[in-house]
Amino acid sequence: MFRMPPPALYTDGMIHISCAGTVQVDNCKGILLYNENAVELDMGRLRLQLSGDDLTLETVEKGIVLVRGRLFEMTFFYGERTQNPEEKREKSSPKGG
Amino acid sequence: MLMERIAGWIFGKVQFSAEGGAYEKMLNHCTDMGLTLAGLQPTALGVKGWMPARDYKKIHRAAHHCHCRVRILRRRGLPFLLKRYRGRWGLLLGPALFLALCLYFFGTLWCVRYYDVPWQYQVEIDALLKENGILPGCRPTEQDLARARQTILMQSDTLADLSLNFIKGRLVVEVAPRTQKPDLEQYAPGSVVAAKGGIIDHLEVEHGFAVVGAGQRVEAGDLLITGVYIDEKTENVVITPAQGVVVARTETVYQSAQPLQFTAHIPTGEVIEYRTLIMGGRRIPLSLQPEEPVLFSQEVRSEPVSLFGFALPAVLETRSLYPEKETQIQLTEQQAAERARFLLDRALESESDTEEILQRSFDGQLTDGVFHATLTVERLENIAVSAF
Numbered sequence: 272m273f274r275m276p277p278p279a280l281y282t283d284g285m286i287h288i289s290c291a292g293t294v295q296v297d298n299c300k301g302i303l304l305y306n307e308n309a310v311e312l313d314m315g316r317l318r319l320q321l322s323g324d325d326l327t328l329e330t331v332e333k334g335i336v337l338v339r340g341r342l343f344e345m346t347f348f349y350g351e352r353t354q355n356p357e358e359k360r361e362k363s364s365p366k367g368g
Numbered sequence: 369m370l371m372e373r374i375a376g377w378i379f380g381k382v383q384f385s386a387e388g389g390a391y392e393k394m395l396n397h398c399t400d401m402g403l404t405l406a407g408l409q410p411t412a413l414g415v416k417g418w419m420p421a422r423d424y425k426k427i428h429r430a431a432h433h434c435h436c437r438v439r440i441l442r443r444r445g446l447p448f449l450l451k452r453y454r455g456r457w458g459l460l461l462g463p464a465l466f467l468a469l470c471l472y473f474f475g476t477l478w479c480v481r482y483y484d485v486p487w488q489y490q491v492e493i494d495a496l497l498k499e500n501g502i503l504p505g506c507r508p509t510e511q512d513l514a515r516a517r518q519t520i521l522m523q524s525d526t527l528a529d530l531s532l533n534f535i536k537g538r539l540v541v542e543v544a545p546r547t548q549k550p551d552l553e554q555y556a557p558g559s560v561v562a563a564k565g566g567i568i569d570h571l572e573v574e575h576g577f578a579v580v581g582a583g584q585r586v587e588a589g590d591l592l593i594t595g596v597y598i599d600e601k602t603e604n605v606v607i608t609p610a611q612g613v614v615v616a617r618t619e620t621v622y623q624s625a626q627p628l629q630f631t632a633h634i635p636t637g638e639v640i641e642y643r644t645l646i647m648g649g650r651r652i653p654l655s656l657q658p659e660e661p662v663l664f665s666q667e668v669r670s671e672p673v674s675l676f677g678f679a680l681p682a683v684l685e686t687r688s689l690y691p692e693k694e695t696q697i698q699l700t701e702q703q704a705a706e707r708a709r710f711l712l713d714r715a716l717e718s719e720s721d722t723e724e725i726l727q728r729s730f731d732g733q734l735t736d737g738v739f740h741a742t743l744t745v746e747r748l749e750n751i752a753v754s755a756f
Contacts (some may be wrong), residue, residue, distance in 0.1 A: 301396040307410045328408035328417070333399045 284314035286345075293329075294321060294338045294345075302328075302336065310338050318348040380421035380445030383407075387414035389435035397430035416441060421448075475507050476648055478537040478681040485543050489527070493541060496520045504672055505682040507649035508534055537681065557607045560593035562586045563753045566616035576610030586616065592752055614752040617726065622715055622743040626708040628699045629737065633663055633692040640689040645673070647682035654684075661691035701734050708732060708741035716745060724748045 287295040296312055296319065303318065304311035305328065311320045326340035386394055391414045398405060398419075403426060408417035414436065419427065424440065431438040453460050480497065482490050500516040502508055508516075513532045520530055529544040560576065565587040571578050576595040580586055595610035640661075643654040666689050673682040699707065709730055725747045732741035 301399075302392045305392050305395070305408070305410060305415060326410075329406065331395060331399055331405040331408060331417075333402060 284317075284319075286319070292339055292341060294342060296336045296338070298334050299336050302331070307340075310336075312336060316349070320344075320346040320348065322346070376418075376420070377445050380443070380447035381418050382421050382424050382440050382444070383416060383418050383442040384424065384427065384438055385411060385414060385416040385441050386427075386431060386436045386438050387411070388437050389431075391415050391434065391436050394427075394430045394434040394436045394438075397433060398427060401426055401430065403427065421445065472648055473537070473681050476537065476681045477502070477504050477506050477508055477534065477539055479504060479679060480539045480541060483540055483542045485541060486545075489543055489545070490541075492524065492526075493520060493530070493543070496523060497539075498670060502532075502539065503646065503670060503683050504679075505646040505648065508539070513539075557595050558610055559591055559595055559755050560610045560612060560614070560752045561755045562588055562590045562592055562614070562616070563751045564588045564618055564620075566618035566749075566751060569615045569617055569748055571612060571614050573612035576608055576612065578612070580614075586751075610754070612752060613750050615748050616751045618747060618749055618751065620745045620747075622712045622745070624708045624711050624715075624741045624743075626699075626704045626711070626739045626741065627737060628701070628704050628734075628739065630697055630699075632695055632697050634695045635665070636691045636693055638691050640691065642687040642689070644685045644687070645682055646670075646685055647673075647680075651685075660689065663692040663694065664689045665692065666690070701739065704734070704739035705732055705741065708739055709743070712741060712743040716743065720747075720749070 283298060284300075285297040287297070289295075296314075298314075300313040300315055302310070303313050304320075305326075307326055308324065309320060309322050310326055310328070311318060321338055321342055322344040323340050323342040326338055326342075328336060329339045330337040395405065395408070395415070403419060403423045406418045408415055421443070427438055430436075450460070480494070480502075482493075485493070496519065497503065497516060500512075500519055502512065502516050506512075513534060517530055517532050521527060524530075526546055527543055528546040531540075531542045533540045533542075565585070567585050568580055568582050570582050571580070571592075573593055576593045577597055579591050579594050586592065592614045593610045593612050595608045597606055598604070599606050641655070642657060645652040645654055666687060669686045669688070670683050671686070673680045673684050712730070725745055727746040729744045730741065731744070732739055734740075
């Protein structure tokens with residue numbers, strides 16, 4: 272009678288965005304990149320990159336990452352990650368540019 | 369959030385920094401191990417953040433895999449605070465003991481303070497408060513204070529009002545003395561009569577008119593000074609106050625009967641002391657309580673307890689028992705006469721001033737094993753009393 276949500280809804284990656292400058296990512300597989308301007312997270316089939324200023328990871332637990340700061344952009348990447356994290360860090364860092 | 373902060377402070381937390389290598393991998397390793405990291409901020413060479421102190425050793429394993437260098441920047445929490453005092457627990461014991469005492473003595477009476485109260489009232493009120501159980505170390509309730517106030521006001525002849533305010537361990541006492549009767553009332557119309565019989569020596573009339581003269585004999589109740597008379601010129605009745613001093617030569621007889629054989633309670637010379645500490649509303653006996661003797665007299669003393677000159681809200685009560693024994697005493701006639709004379713002299717001294725005695729005579733005789741003594745005292749005294 273009622274259509275139930277798909278079983279993978281609560282096991283796939285989920286993003287909660289607050290306009291106060293907080294983003295909570297659930298079911299995250301890991302952190303791929305972190306500096307004050309960018310946080311890249313492994314969400315399984317895709318990658319999520321949060322860009323902004325003064326980004327801090329308020330809480331990092333198993334599967335949960337809480338990011339706070341002045342967020343400007345969220346970018347989703349599909350496919351395998353080929354770039355070396357250290358190279359990508361240099362590329363995304365303002366000092367590196 | 370607040371509970372997390374409290375828990376973090378109680379169990380301790382450290383701020384770590386991870387530099388060099390792939391520190392993102394290290395963070396992933398940490399989360400895989402079940403660690404919780406908080407407040408992560410990027411640094412020039414890596415990242416820094418907070419974690420529970422108990423998990424810090426685990427982070428090294430993850431850092432080794434990722435070629436990171438991990439070190440502690442800051443330590444926070446009770447374990448690190450206590451670590452400073454390891455081996456010097458006495459330094460912590462003092463404040464802890466002080467805190468425990470403050471909590472235990474909460475609501476306890478520490479001292480009694482008199483606010484602008486004359487000294488004679490302080491002594492009187494202090495004794496009455498002790499009688500009512502209000503002393504340092506007790507926990508007085510509102511009902512106790514109200515009851516003590518009522519009792520003190522009923523027992524005191526000189527207090528019009530009394531306030532007992534228990535504020536932060538102090539009992540502040542304020543009094544309002546009773547106002548003396550106005551002088552006008554003392555000179556109310558009336559008469560002065562004789563309190564006892566005697567021969568008048570001299571009179572000093574202040575108000576009214578004397579109706580007796582020096583050398584005249586009067587009996588108890590006779591009119592001495594009157595405040596009512598008829599003006600001869602106007603024939604009106606004039607009413608004035610009557611007051612004065614009428615000194616008369618009086619004779620008083622004191623009698624005493626002293627049996628030659630009687631039973632007396634003689635102290636054995638032994639002293640038994642019980643000490644009780646009254647603290648926090650409780651009575652803590654400091655010595656074992658043996659059986660009380662059958663016959664005894666006792667004395668109870670209370671003294672405040674102080675430690676290095678610092679007064680504590682406690683009182684040490686010492687109860688001294690003086691056991692007595694019954695002894696049959698057999699007196700000779702002369703001893704009985706001396707004892708009877710001693711008792712009569714004591715009665716005389718307690719009753720009036722012995723300096724005005726003109727003459728005294730002691731007489732006695734032994735009848736059926738009892739010495740009957742009589743002391744006749746002749747003296748000068750004021751016999752004037754007001755009669756309204």
